[in-house]
Amino acid sequence: MPCRWCSVCWTASRWRPRRRAGSSWRSKASRLAAQFDALLDLARLEAGVLTADLRRVALAPLVLNLADALRPQAEARGLTLRVRVTGASVWTDPVLLERMLRNLLVNAIRYTDRGGVLMALRTLPGAGTGEDTKGGGARIEVVDT
Numbered sequence: 001m002p003c004r005w006c007s008v009c010w011t012a013s014r015w016r017p018r019r020r021a022g023s024s025w026r027s028k029a030s031r032l033a034a035q036f037d038a039l040l041d042l043a044r045l046e047a048g049v050l051t052a053d054l055r056r057v058a059l060a061p062l063v064l065n066l067a068d069a070l071r072p073q074a075e076a077r078g079l080t081l082r083v084r085v086t087g088a089s090v091w092t093d094p095v096l097l098e099r100m101l102r103n104l105l106v107n108a109i110r111y112t113d114r115g116g117v118l119m120a121l122r123t124l125p126g127a128g129t130g131e132d133t134k135g136g137g138a139r140i141e142v143v144d145t
Helices: 002-012 019-047 059-076 094-111
Strands: 055-058 080-084 089-092 116-123 138-144
Touching (some): 019 094, 055 059, 055 094, 059 080, 059 094, 059 116, 059 138, 089 094, 094 116, 094 138
Parallel strands (some): 080 116
């Protein structure tokens, strides 16, 4: 709640410090709020309060959007963020999957000193792009140097 409150107060405020300092503060508050949300979701899942909203999700758009959102952070650290996608789709909760992948990518960017980070989709044998629920699946790899 404090992170959300800070974010709301920042948005409602008429006072604007230097652009760089303001965007840094806002970015940090946003990341902290996302971490709290992820922890709360995990606790809710374990308690059985939160249920996954399973549906067929095309992985390529999800991964590409996430990479676009995090590429500026990687570039600011002098890293390259590369993505390899396939046409795979899986049954999953897209919100929870996006949060997990975001966490993996943010950590890879944060703890990689030089080189880069690769997020690769691998279609497993038997995986389809249709509505079938049997067969293979997909593997999502986050690799740093």
